[in-house]
Amino acid sequence: MVLIKKDLFEEAYTILKEMIMEGNLKPGEKLVQEQIAQKLGISRTPVMHALRILETEGLLTINPRTKVMQVRDLSQEELVTIFEIRLCIEPLATRYACLVITNEAVEDLEKSFTIAYKTMDEKEYRRLDNKFHTYISEICPNRDLKDFTIRSGLISRFLIKGLIRPPQETYYEHLQVLEAFRKKLPQEAEKAMRRHIEITLAHLRRK
Amino acid sequence: MVLIKKDLFEEAYTILKEMIMEGNLKPGEKLVQEQIAQKLGISRTPVMHALRILETEGLLTINPRTKVMQVRDLSQEELVTIFEIRLCIEPLATRYACLVITNEAVEDLEKSFTIAYKTMDEKEYRRLDNKFHTYISEICPNRDLKDFTIRSGLISRFLIKGLIRPPQETYYEHLQVLEAFRKKLPQEAEKAMRRHIEITLAHLRRK
Known part of the structure; x- marks a missing residue:
């Protein structure tokens, strides 16, 4: 029952x-x-x-x-703060993820990203952008960090529609994270993710 | 029904x-x-x-x-990560809290802390330590930041028993946060809180 x-x-x-x-x-x-x-x-x-x-x-x-x-309908102020939170949490999760991600997963993410980028399919690119960030959260081996990263990611990704910045900018930033994963450099991966979110946050603050 | x-x-x-x-x-x-x-x-x-x-x-x-x-029974590794998360989130919440905390609340926190410190009542000091961190989370005006701070605080404070460091060390660190609150310096408050958690984290990592 x-x-x-x-x-x-x-x-x-x-x-x-x-x-x-x-x-x-x-x-x-x-x-x-x-x-x-x-x-x-x-x-x-x-x-x-x-x-x-x-x-x-x-x-x-x-x-x-x-x-x-x-x-929930996020205010501009709430959106900025949720990105401030992501700027704290997600690079940390990326560092942890670097320790466990497989080469196959890295190749997969890069391949599908590149196809969506080259065919200029914005909807597909957005889906893969979500997948990229979600995947990194989900493989994070620490329960709390995983939960916090997924939650801040969900709030910031699904309560706003469309991309904040164009694929022309974010594509290469994603590649840098993947490159650090490939080389198994956790601190480089952390830095690349921090840069990626920092630029988005700066963009949001200017709005 | x-x-x-x-x-x-x-x-x-x-x-x-x-x-x-x-x-x-x-x-x-x-x-x-x-x-x-x-x-x-x-x-x-x-x-x-x-x-x-x-x-x-x-x-x-x-x-x-x-x-x-x-x-939940936290492993040493999980405990370290939850403090890494707190190191990200709580200084940010402290910066936001600085914008809204009243002088009366600052005086209250300092007064009760000082009494517990001087009477060397460790149990009471621990209670006030919890109150200090919880209060800062709770007045944080951003919903997400408040939730994240409260949650990481709950996990790290209530799933371990006793103090991680002696009042002789933490008392003055708390006073520095309160001092920044009194002067209405959000970035100073943020820095003082970061230092406070950083020292605890370093202590935990040595264990």
């Missing part, structure tokens, strides 16, 4: 998170428990707990007065 | 979290859903969701095979 409930909750959580990540639920959009429960064909309790976790993860906000939930 | 369930869940969450923070539930201790539900006089579902949130927050672990939950 409890096991079934847990599965329903995990399912509701996964579906809702994907809807935010795919942009089917947009920043500012309201989420009504009853409607979601009806749509997914499950009771309100697992939906409520899924929403609570997504709020803990920073993807949703609750209006404290009306208790209405909505997809 | 749903509201009542939500309250039960929040209640279970608050009680369990406090039990970890107070050391009534110790690192490594197993948590059995049925027993907790019985003890708190509520059903298993709100307990299960409270445990799930505490796991998301990094205070519990689940054995992926047996599904047994226990209070």
Whole structure:
């Protein structure tokens, strides 16, 4: 009985998170428990707990007065701070990732990036940009660092639409991180990632 | 109906979290859903969701095979990494906190610290050390930074028992942060906090 409930909750959580990540639920959009429960064909309790976790993860906000939930709509100020956080956390995760990433994974990332770059497919490039950062977070062998990196990455990538800077700039910065991975130089990888995020942060601050 | 369930869940969450923070539930201790539900006089579902949130927050672990939950027992390596994360995040939160902290709060923190230091009450000093760091996280006006700082602080403070360094060292480091707060110098406050955590991290790495 409890096991079934847990599965329903995990399912509701996964579906809702994907809807935010795919942009089917947009920043500012309201989420009504009853409607979601009806749509997914499950009771309100697992939906409520899924929403609570997504709020803990920073993807949703609750209006404290009306208790209405909505997809979080980042202010410019919040966006800058989330990049300040990423600037702290992600280079550290990159250093750790360098110790465990395989040559095959490095080649894969470089190959797909290069194809998307050369064919000038911006949507595909954006998908790979997400994949690149997500992959580095996910292979990070420390649980806390992994969680913090994934979470800050999710907030900054899925609550804004489109690329902040053009592929012409970021492509080469990604290659530098991959190059350091290939040479197994953790501190170089850390530095390259820091530079990459620093430039984006400077760009955001000028806006 | 749903509201009542939500309250039960929040209640279970608050009680369990406090039990970890107070050391009534110790690192490594197993948590059995049925027993907790019985003890708190509520059903298993709100307990299960409270445990799930505490796991998301990094205070519990689940054995992926047996599904047994226990209070997290940090390895030396994990402890070092959580301080690396704090070294990134907390000075940033301190810079933001400097913009909003009141003179009264600064005086309060300094006064209570000084009393605990002079009376050599280590338990009370530890409580105030926690209060000092928690207070800075909590007044941080950015939601994400606040969440990240509180979370890394909780993990590093409540899953280890006792002080890492003696009050004779840390007392003056805390005073330097407070001094920067008093003078309204955000970057000085940030630097003083970074120094404070850096010394602790170096100490942990030597262990």
